[in-house]
Amino acid sequence: MNKNPAATDKVVRSVLAKAGVLGARELAAWKRPQDDIRRLSQRDYAASLRRHLSSARVDALVRRAREVWPHFNRAVLGPPSQEFFASAADALQLHIKAARYRSLALYGFYVDRAGTMLTKPLIFVNSAHHALAIGTAFCHEVGHHFSAEVTKPKSARIRFYFDAAYSAHLRDEGELFADVVVSLAGYPKTAAGRIFTKPERRKIAQKGGLDEALIQRIRDHLGGSYGFDFSAALSPRQNLQYLAGMLHYAKLRSALLEEFDV
Ligand SMILES: [Zn+2]
Known part of the structure; x- marks a missing residue:
């Protein structure tokens, strides 16, 4: 998986040392997941998708991902394992740590x-x-x-x-x-079509949160595919943080189906 551990470890350490400063805004938001959940419920994901991305760009993304995982958007990807990361690192020409x-x-x-001591992106x-x-x-x-493969950045970025401030992602194309x-x-296409039913899709993508029946379908899907559920062993805040992420990716998936039929 990693042919140059010393260099990658050094980069990991130096990047992690900057996390607190560069992520100050997100770290503050992370402490208030309920604010993020309220904002995400109100956001129109369909409009954000139309503003920042196109159907052609998403189709190109699916084609590129299928070069690595032929079942991408046909069956769930993962869950991650040592073998999954090793083969992905190889296919994507990356260091994964x-x-x-x-x-x-x-x-x-x-x-x-670019601009680092790395032989491959990390x-x-x-x-x-x-x-x-x-x-x-x-x-x-x-x-x-995938974006960097196309834009070939000249300097390291x-x-x-951070598991926070997801609503800011809706204003940032990258x-x-x-x-x-x-x-x-x-949420591969068939599963997404079953979970985000046609009459509800637009409403979910545009505004509002998720109703109880929908949340149950999402939990069944994530439980069956990844063994995930909200755990009593986690703090209420950590569960809320996971809920914010769940809401974000579910609304986005519904919008992708509605806007781009993908
Ligand atoms: Zn990012």
Whole structure:
């Protein structure tokens, strides 16, 4: 998985040392997940998708992802494992580093190799989380990698992913694109069509939260595919933080189906 551990470890350490400063806004938001949930419920995801992305761009993303995972958007991707990461690192020409990080606010980061000592771009994921969250972080960073393959950045840009302030992703083309990878990986088209029923789809994508029956369908899907459910072992706040992420990716998936039929 990693042919140059010393260099990647050094980069991981130096990037993590900046997380608190560069992520100050997100870390503050992480402490108030209920604010994020309220904002996300009100956001119109269909409008954000139309503003920042196109059907052609999402189709190109699916084609690129299928070069790595032929079943992408046909069956759920993951859950992540050592073997999953090893084969992804190979196919994507990446360093992938999974390690426990003390703050659960951080999901991971992506750093392009330009301007660094890395021979390949690097994805870091915080393995202190549940497998579903680890997979979410990984897919999000793969989204940044797909963008970088096209734009070929000249200087390194660190893309931190904090489990907070998701509504800011709706205003940022790069973050929204990265989140589309997550939504398609976790809710392949057939499952998405079953969970986000046709009469409800537009409403979910545009405004409002998720009703009880829908939340149950989502929980059944995530439980069956990734073994995830809200746990009594976690703090109420951590469960709310996971709920914010669930709401975000569900609304985005519904909007993708409604707007781009993907
Ligand atoms: Zn990101």
